Amino acid sequence: MLELVTIKQTKEELGKWCKLQRDRFELSQQELADQLGISRYTIQKFESGRNSTIDTVLKIAHHFEDLEKFYNGVKSYNEQNTNRSLY
Amino acid sequence: MLELVTIKQTKEELGKWCKLQRDRFELSQQELADQLGISRYTIQKFESGRNSTIDTVLKIAHHFEDLEKFYNGVKSYNEQNTNRSLY
């Protein structure tokens, strides 16, 4: 049964994705770890493609989803309110 | 930051999904475990929504993907060859 994508590759891609999101939101490993209430080591391990738990994956995924929503929310608010006088 | 879907719920849904796939392919926990080279206890824990590792999730997911492909392959082969004489 040919496996086009290996488990190892998937974990590596998950790690890269985390790093990309972290860069996008300008967060250091330590900041992300603090925001999630987990250790920097866990982030480090995840980003380098090592094995982790579902909890870790979902904490990270949810967090970036939330950041995305928050960012979009603020952006659309700003867009609606540009060119509107503050007085 | 409102979390519409909790991590707990996601793990529970993952567990239900595994059970559904297993029923679909008529596999017992033991059979699935054997095919994946992991213990039945790990399957049991995963299906009951407990925390697991990425490896476990991906092993299970890949396996059912493969079974799906295999099933579809055999099905389409059979469809192409029905009504064709064996002689």
Place this chain on the structure above:
DNA sequence: TATATTTGTTTATTATAACATACATTATGC
């Protein structure tokens, strides 16, 4: 009903994910 299979659960053990901390190396800013 009786038997066999499957599943949920427990116990003891092993492997390893996660933590805390420190330190060296590598960017980044002044």
Place this chain on the structure above:
DNA sequence: GCATAATGTATGTTATAATAAACAAATATA
């Protein structure tokens, strides 16, 4: 250049995922 921050690694410890085995309860099968 230097100083600061960020990252990669290492060490020792703790928590827990995973294993192996056994057993009872629930389900399916004869």
